Amino acid sequence: MYVAVKGGDAAIAAAHAWLAEQRRGDTALPELSAAQVAEQLGLAVDRVMAEGSCHDRELAALAIKQARGDLIEAAFLLRAYRNTLTRFPAAEPVDxxxxxxxxxxxxxxxxxxxxxxxxxTFDYTHRLLDFALLAEGEAPTPPEESEATGAxxxxxxxxxxxxxxxxxEPPGDDAPPPDLTRDxxxxxxxxxxxxxxxxxxxxxxxxxxxxxxxxxxxxxxxxxxxxxxxxxxxxxxxxxxxxxxxxxxxxxxxxxxxxxxxxxxxxxxxxxxxxxxxxxxxxxxxxxxxxxxxxxxxxxxxxxxxxxxxxxxxxxxxxxxxxxxGFVEHLKLPHHVDFQSELEKLRSIRARWEAARNGVAEAAE
Amino acid sequence: MTASAHMQAPDTDPGYNFAYLDEATKRMIRRTLLKAIAIPGHQIPFGAREMPLPYGWGTGGIQVTASILGPDDTLKVIDQGADDTTNAVSIRRFFHRVAGVRTTTRTAEATIIQTRHRIPERPLTEGQVMVFQVPMPEPLFKLEPRLAETRRLHALGDYSLAQVKLYEDIARQGEGGSSYSHPVMVNHRYLMSPSPIPGFDNPKLHMSPALMLFGAGREKKIYAVPPYTSVVSLDFDDHPFRPVRAPHACAACGSTTSYLDEIVTDDRGGRMFVCSDTDHCAENQMARKAAE
Known part of the structure; x- marks a missing residue:
């Protein structure tokens, strides 16, 4: 007897457990800490803070760890969290x-x-893989510091x-700035x-x-x-x-x-x-x-x-x-109701097309 | 291939072939160069490679230099006219590392001069090769971005778009043309981008005794101006092309004919003008001292 496919709590739970296992990777290797991400993958953290619209290095690092390094997923996590925070007044323009x-x-x-x-900066570096980084080595020697001129x-x-x-630029006014995240x-x-x-x-x-x-x-x-x-x-x-x-x-x-x-x-x-x-x-x-x-x-x-x-x-x-x-990936969701009507439509117009062609062929004979 | 083994200079990085690229790639680029020289000003597509410097930072020029460089060459690299600008230093170091060739800052001593945005003030001589780093090889791209269409326009020699643009600039602003990257007609046939050199440098391309090679890595094009070739800046008879320089004397050497950089000395409107060509400026200063 045919049984319709159901969502399956068990399938979802198993998928998420598998995801968690994949995220952790080989347990023989030490686990990556959010602090390590924040310190050593700093530019990934910066990108997630910018696209996540939230300046918090620790949370952005956590998002990157949780998202297995998928930076858009991490920005998404941070945006979702950001909306749970109480809003302060708008800051003064930064100088x-x-x-x-x-x-x-x-x-x-x-x-x-x-x-x-x-x-x-990466500018003026030659983009040659530095195989020395494959081995865990000594920390690089910091460059010499000179006195800040204060100029x-x-x-x-x-x-x-x-x-x-x-x-x-047109002069600013005292009106509160418009807010993309609210309107x-x-x-x-x-x-x-x-x-x-x-x-x-x-x-x-x-x-x-x-x-x-x-x-x-x-x-x-x-x-x-x-x-x-x-x-x-x-x-x-x-x-x-x-x-x-x-x-x-x-x-x-x-x-x-x-x-x-x-x-x-x-x-x-x-x-x-x-x-x-x-x-x-x-x-x-x-x-x-x-x-x-x-x-x-x-x-x-x-x-x-x-x-x-x-x-x-x-x-x-x-x-x-x-x-x-979200919208691109939503195409992975079930669409079979719409698709069913699309199927019927296609069959119907195809039948017309075939009938028309046969009619033309008969007329030609 | 065996030639490359003994071409390896003693102090170069042994992990890389002489001048970085493999010999087959260099040969492919040299063939492209020959074709480019045979059809002055015409853009020849080539299979540009990924280089260890980013696109837009001179990958086309570096590939051309790598392909023509021999162990006996003396290389000069300038950016904005100066040998000590960061990108010039970086590219010079790159060739020192992977080819071990002699490098110089003296225009007179160089056999190959790779440049971004300038042609040296000192007249070039026969046997010297200029290698230009080119960001956008297509002179018409601001007027027609589609390459299939610009290729057709070049084939027909139809440069009316550029002429109408020049006319409109004159009609609206009273003067024509772009301050840099001003297009030139090469050998009376092809409209060519001189790369973003200031218009001031355009006349130096005309009938130059040196070979001019242009490499665009990201856009995958090479073109050339052979020695003693006519190169004319696009203009009208009644509005001739006018090379522009800041109307000052160099604060370091006193030159009133060289192209000048404007340096901001304070935030109260203070300005200083010095030669953009550092080698030329140093020569002038030495000559001045000798005369005193």
Whole structure:
């Protein structure tokens, strides 16, 4: 007798037990701790914090461990957790000009006040596998430290702005900033919401879009005015106090790209800014974000919108990897009710098609 | 293959073939180069390899240099005109490590000069080879991103898109053209991207005694300008191409003819201008001292 397939609690429990076993791997090897992930896979942690929209290294490391290194799954875990937290008031805007800089480079000037600080970077390494890392060895010797000069490091975009060559950003107001995580996106989206969306958007998706603008799909002429990474202070002003207090420091990466803009009848030709800001140390993300931010300004600047990266809906509705992975992967769920009607439909139109063809054949005979 | 064994310089990394790439790959690239030289300015596709430096950082130039480099060559590597910029240092170290060739910062001494964004100020001579790192080999890509279409336009010699763009720039801004990467007509036939060199350097390509090779790794194209070939910046008779430099003298050597870098000295508008070509600047300073 035929028995319909049921969900099967036992099957699900077994699958999850198997998953846990796979996650742990060979038990003859020591287990990886979340602290080890946070320390030694730090850039994975940074990416998960950025896409998970939550600055907490320990929780992000835990998410990576639990997700077996699947970073989108880890960002998903962190996002889900984030929504269980009580919300504080919005912070004051972070002052990246006052950043405690660990890395700061400009591609537009050979030198500028504060200088170029290379910092910890893969840039200029030769991508040759270092087989020495296969063996557990001694800790690498730390580089020599020099005294911090304490010289100020003004933002390069501010230096250009002094000469009046940078397009002025509209002044901010005291209205609380819109919040992507509380209200749905309107279209066309204001820049504050676009930047929020890009900041939590998928690094790979933004990378591909940013790259497309460099290859002629969106007509970008970008220069990295400045890329800086380091610690910034987060301040909040509790209403009962009325003055800002420090919550602590977070690591961020900021990228400011300058792009030429032809100007209009009432605007002189000038540079425009593409802006990228990402939690943790994530230069690829901040740079891609800055490229896409500039591309999305096309509409506001009266430029022709021709490329995918310039299309608000195309970019902002597809940049979120938690949304995207959910909908793509939902295709694994049962769809047999819909599919049954699709089957019947196909059989029916095929029968018509065959009848029509036979009719043609008979007429020809 | 046996040739490569004795070409191995004594202090190079023994784990890698001379100049990193295997001999068959180098031969494939040299064949592409010959074809490129035979059709000046025409882009030839080639099977670019993954290199241990990232795309966009000079993988095309590095593959070309690796393919033409011999143990007797003297290599100079510049980025933004300077030998001491980080990427130039990195590429020079790479070739020192995998080929053990002699390197120099002197333009006059070099047999091969790999460059990003500049042509040296000192006139090049016969026998010297310039290798350009090229990010986007297609001069029309900002006007037509689809490669199947640009290939057709090159075949027809139809460069009206570029001419109309130039016309529109002149009509709107009063002056034409891009400040860098300004397209050139090579041998009166192919429109070519000179790579993102400033327009100031474009005239140096015209009738140069040196061989100019252009390598684009990510886009998998090679092209070339043979010695003594006509290279003309795209322009109109009544709006001739105008190379631009900052209107100052170099703060270090006093040159009023070299291309200058602008250096921000403070956040109150202070600026200083110095030669972008560090070797040229040093030569000028030495000549000045000798004269004193």
């Amino acid at each position: 990246t000009g006052a950043m405690r800089v660990r890395r700061r480079i400009s591609a537009t000037y050979k030198d500028m006040p504060g200088g170029q600080v290379l910092g910890p 100020p490091m003004p933002r390069v975009s501010d230096i250009l702005a002094q000469e009046g060559l940078m397009r002025r 749905p996106l309107p279209f066309p989206a204001p820049r504050a919401l676009r930047l929020q969306s890009l900041a939590r958007g998928d690094e790979g998706f933004l990378l591909g879009l940013g790259y497309s603008t460099q290859r002629g799909y969106g007509n970008a002429h970008p220069f990295v005015a400045e890329l800086r990474m380091g610690e910034v202070e987060v301040l909040i002003t509790p209403p009962e106090l009325g003055f800002p207090i420090s919550l602590g420091e977070i690591t961020v990466t900021e990228c400011q790209m300058v792009n030429q803009f032809a100007g209009q009848a009432d605007t002189p030709p000038q540079f425009t800014r593409g802006y990228g800001l990402s939690l943790g140390h994530s230069e690829r993300k901040a740079m891609a974000m800055a490229l896409v931010d500039r591309a999305l300004m096309a509409r506001d600047l009266g430029e022709e919108v021709t490329a995918p990266a310039q299309d608000h809906e195309f970019v902002l509705l597809h940049a979120d990897n938690v949304e995207a992975t």
